[in-house]
Amino acid sequence: MTLNLSQKEAELCFPQLNNSCKKRTRPHSESVIIYTLLPSFSLLTVSLNLLVIISISHFRQLHTSTNLLLLSLAVSDFCVGLLVVPFQILLSEPCWLLGDLACILCSILPYISAPAIAVNMVLISVDRYVAICDPLRYSTKITPKRVKICVLLCWIYSVFYNLLFLFNNLKQLGKYNSCYGECVINVMGAVDLILRFIIPTTSIIILYTRVFVVAVSQARSMRSHIAAVKLQRSKTVTVKKSELKAARTLGVVVAVFLVCYCPYYGISLAGYELMTGSLTHIFMFFLVIFNSCLNPVIYAFFYPWFRKTVKLIVTLEILQPHSRQANVL
Template identity: 45%
Template sequence: MSITEYQQNMTAEYCFPDNNSSCRKEVRTGPGNIILFIFLSCIIICNVFLNLLVILSISHFKQLHTPTNLLILSLAVADLLVGLVFMPVNTMQLRDSCWYLGKMACTIVLIINYISMSASVCNMVFIAVDRYIAISDPLLYSTKVTVSKMSLCIILGWSFSLLYILIYLYFNDHLLPSQILSRCHGECILFIKSSLVTTDLVISSICPCSVILILYSIIFTLARRQAKAVRSMLNATSNRHRANVSKSSNSKAAKTLGIVVSVYLALWIPFSLCSLFTENMTSLSLVSTVLIWLISINSSVNPLIYAIFYPWFRATAKYIVTCRLFKLSPSTFH
């Protein structure tokens, strides 16, 4: 052993100094890391604040209890779990590589993280289906899609997410605390088996991306066709002003859908490609950490995309921020 290696061993810090099998403790400091932690903390705060705004708004006002808003509520709950569990835990692990909470907590955190992300994707698919039905058959939408039916779909979606994650972790040998593999004491890492990478990629990424992309492509086509029909009818009655309003409304809706598709694909496709071409990928590798954080940022962007464009959200947000929400009757909304 060289003198340099000996000095490094003497000055090395360990997660559990009294344990011979303890992992080495890596604490990241310096201006660059401080800026990174401040940035990630801001993302966490925005995630929690925006998703709580959505949850309080829809939960409090009975007028907002519509099938589409229930999906937005479910999505906000899933995204809030990402902001309350996944983001803080990963931020702490970026600053301090040690895991102090034991294997049981490691398993629970893994399950919550994957359920929240899986449920978030599942809700996005439901929203795409909901909007497709609304624009393809608007006259029968209210009879086809009801609050009770949508509630059942949401429950099934969360149940499927839980079942899928339990099966996935079981076959990946991470479901039970005794199955958690660690190179040393004080480590919580998810080692993904190469045999499960492709299966998980298809179920949790390729299929949802394909469904959303196909449905939104059809929505764009139908919206453009309906806009042309409306403009033709309005031109026949020489009502130019109403035609301009209709055109502006359809243009705004098209832009919103474009943002939805672009952000979702931009944040999920890099992780999917990396998973496809990487044989052994751990949850603490640099590339994996960056790509997973991109996915989690999607949970912070979702309330902006799905809610902030709606007038009811801007109105209810004012009541919440000014602490006037509970002074109003749940059935009163302007």
């Protein structure tokens, strides 16, 4: 009798409380993902995005409107690796032992950068839309000052977006917990789905569909008239080619974003609820981390300047005088 009582107590998060949650048994595969893969990708995400942040911030040649948006996206991805992953590992523990207030703070505050990722993707799509569809007025429409204002508004929106969920859950601590040792928050799923997925995704798809149509049209036009292009217009053609290449690269970034985020929100659209800490939830979260880790890898494949700057950073040549003026393009 005493042995059975001890076993039951060992299965509870708080044996001294009547309404204690039972400790959830974790499969070995789940433990491998949580304690091996997630920390590894977290470290890789932080390292790679830090290289992007240093590159664009340090070298003057990279201080362009498009790269400012890439810098903002890199900061978002950096925060995901640095803040979101450690707290997600903590939240996936079989029992929550830190109290209701810590549950809310750990569930919401680390995700401040998450809405910024979606908004940055929309801003990148707008940038490419103007560059391809209205190239003659791109330099007047998309100025560094305007981009900085947009990036600032993006982060202000992201902060207030998370504070909305924070205050909603602070009204009554532990309201959504069914037992002691559980960490459940209300994320207002419909609002989150519309603001962070449906609206940004729809905007991105519409803009890039238009970019794709115009880009294909311009590519065909350049191929058919390349023999008749005069020397005076050769620079214009080169600019168009570079813009098309940038559109293709950033199109890959946007496509990867959609592939990684669609499964999570697709489940929400289907009406299913993900249990925090479940294997499905962890896999969906892993896709989000994978997206933040993959963006710098895409830059490395498509942008020669990123490969050059990484070499300068790793070899510590950026510590040399006048390294900011180095030719990396």
